[in-house]
Amino acid sequence: MISTLLRRLGPSLLGSVVAFSLTAPSKAAEELRIGYVAPTTGIFAQVGKDMVDGFQLYLDDVKSDFGGAKVKFIVEDEQAKPDTAVTRAKKLILQDKVHMLVGGLLASSGYALAPVSTADKTVYVVPVSAADDLTQRDLPKYPYMVRTGWSSSQPSHPFGQWACEQGYKKIAAIGADYAFGYEVVGGFQRAFEACGGQIVQKIWPPLGTKDFGPYIPTIRQDADAIFTLMVGPMSLQFPKQLAASGNKKPVIGGGTSYDEFVLPSMGDEVIGHVSALQYSAALENPKNEAFVKKYRAKYGKVPSYYSETNYTTAQMIHEVIKNNKGNFPGQEAFVKQLAALKLDTLRGPVTIDEMRNPVQNIYIKKVEKRKMFGYDKEELWNTVIKTYPNVNQFGQFNKDEFLKTPVYNRDYPPCKYCN
Amino acid sequence: MKSQRIKVLVVVVALAAIAIITPNTNSFVILLTTRALAFSILVMSLDILLGYTGLPSLGQAAYLGVGAYVTAILATRYQFGLGYDFWLVVVLGILFSAALAAIFGLLAIRATGVYFLMITLALGQCVWGLAYRWNSLTGGDNGINLRERPKFGIDLANEVTFFYLVFGFFAVSLLLMYTLVRSPFGRSLAGIRERELRMKILGYNTWLHKYIAFIIAGGFGGLSGVLWAHTAGIVSPENVVLTTSVDALLMAVLGGAGTLVGGVIGAVIVVGLREYLSTLVPWWQYVLGAVYVLTILYLPTGLMGIPERIRQRRALTGNRKDAKKLAPVTS
């Protein structure tokens, strides 16, 4: 009886111990191990693929050589679940002994990974996760974190101003019911109401909603325009269903609502829709044109902002390592140097502010059907119609006053004109 | 009696082995083992229902959820439970879960078999629905992040120390549950599992027995949740989703229902497959699915049931051999 059990348990226990000690990687002298966390399966798989592809394209461009260091790019699947993201990050840090953690898609992933970076004293570079507070009220908790992408409300601040300039007085907002949604809509609301506009309604369909049947009929008829914040597959379904319901109002939205990852699958129903973001694939500068062509040649599709931000992030990491002659300068030094970077990138000039978030151009873009960059077919592109330069995460608002108010959430800013 | 003593001895030795070997492996393995142990308290609680009382529950994760959310909400909103009051949170977690089980039990206990499966599924989904949409309380989809582990004289941020804490809870839970199932109450539960009608005729209040077992299981589930909150550092609706309850059920059956320890074996295997194998090969889920299917088909008594089956096999062949010797050889 004992012998049977021991016979079963013994060898496997022994075997595991041996296996574990063998799988601990040895530290190569000039190997830079970058651990990447993205949703490669699940509902956001396509987005995750763009993230990885963007980063990989840069690695291919420089043949994985960062100023002398050989880059080892390890990708783990977070399935867009914060729980899984944390487990994978731990695996990358504890098992693969990566020098830095990069990635995370949703705001929830960012909020989950940042504490891991602090607990395990590992650099965490954030190219996508736009949760405002990561680089605002919560910044002191994350000394190893630097954001190279954007903050959710960053584009919304100048966008609200633009909306006033268009003459809109009342806007109904509908956004995905989670932190990112609250922040994009909230930023827009603050800016729009600061120049005389009114947000008259805020509707929050749950993240991942595909059937907007319950929500579309409730949109207020007296609004001048509709502001939408959609992510992932929601971006695809919402405009279709909105158009099918007979909507005639102008539609504007957060950058992810019309980003290039979903734009090619959209139909004519989105022509004329306007959004704001720090990137558009239709940016007419030589760097971007080359990037779009290269990306399209390799992956068969137009790059989305997810691809661009990771390409640019890889470029920024490369800069820092290059400045250190191919050596990793240690966690704290890397953070300091990355945060002090000034770079001319695809999306325009980028610097990092003192709260470790990028300062960059914000582009107001409109969906148009046209031919671009020498492609012979007419396609949907986000044409840039206005540029707001040097926008930081607080926009036109005073930083200290901004930080005194609560983070944008479901009830902040309060919907004063909602009834 | 002797075989029972031997079983206990084997379990004690195995546990000691885990306690000694694990801290000497790498941090990721310690992390996974801690998780497996915390989760196996839930699995064992399910085993009390499934293996000993004969009630298959598809909603046990709800109690883990309650324990975990209580811990997380108290820690982040009220800064409570991060010092010596951690022990108070343990008690609260258990009480809240037991209370929920008391309420749910009133609805569920009358059902048996498939219907019990369905109603526990529905109740588990209710908890999930609340966790997912009650944003103001639970943080909804984002879940709640526990930024730090409690400090009461010992630093639980250290993975090894925390492992020992969880191991301690696990060992105590196992001991308590073992005492329960060997007690007269536990034996009545087994009687109910075998032949409820007979127990009723014998005068047992079977409904009450089942109800109490349900509450006890819920309480242990809550304990599992409290530990889980600090192990994972994040509590989200994922913890109470249907697949988590299914996982627990599968782990119990894989290891062997009605053995308590089987749940641990099942938990270690599944966690190992899911978190460790998945980092080595991409086809790990086929292995997981195959393990389930094959176990259900060929090993209904689970892995812990293997020695018994070997013994039965031997006994059968032994009888046949004897029969051959005795039977006259006719032409």
Added chain:
Amino acid sequence: MNTQFWLIQAFNGISYGALLFLVGSGLSLIFGVMRIVNLAHGSYFLLGGYVALSVIWTTGSWVLAIPVAALAIGVIGLLMERIFLRPLGFDPLRQVLLTVGFAFLFQQAALDIWTGNNFDINPPDALTKSIVVGGVYLPLYRVFMICTALVIGVILWLVMEKTRMGAAVRATVDDAQMARGVGIDTSRISMLIFSLGAFLAALGGVIGGAFLGIYPGLDFEMLPIAFAVVIIGGMGSLGGAAIGALLVGLADNFGKALFPEMSYFTLYAPMALILAVKPTGLFGRE
């Protein structure tokens, strides 16, 4: 909230209910006849959508995709029942767990075959328009969903009520032992019903694919909702499945529109209460 609002919401709820009827009716029959809690039902739904996609990619025909996908998954259901479920005999726990094991296998296989991307099934252009009835815009695709569910529902009802096979099925649902005693081959009925259930789920997947999309994770998202339909409507009852689907579709829709914070709770709480009072569901037969 004017009449137009209520009308549109009701229409949306009914169309969603139509989709749920397709998924739930199969599950209800499977449960009624075989007492099997089929946790792979969501997988059948999703696989139906994936197979349809493949058909569309190779032949370009959406119309062809519908029957092909449904039949293909029906066959898979048949094989699963014959080879794996039959040997288990009547053992609810093991059957449940077996179906889950398969759900995991299907999930991984789908990931390997079709990748992890989100897909949309694009119906022919004609169906993407809307018709206007009294100032209210009704998307044609939703109308199509309702019509399909009605047609399928009527066919199923006719088969169950008017044919010998249907009578045999009903007998097996009511009392399997008696049915066997009268000479009905219950094991063949079981096989047929399981296969039919898979067929219907896959049909739901194809039709729902234009509406919900096709992506990994959809299988386990649909599963609890399908169960809600079966439980509320009653296990083993087609009429119950129809009513259950309608109720769930409406409750889900109105719940999300009016009480967003409680929307899932408003769905599952009634489910639990109904089960507590009548374990077989509103119209269940026992």
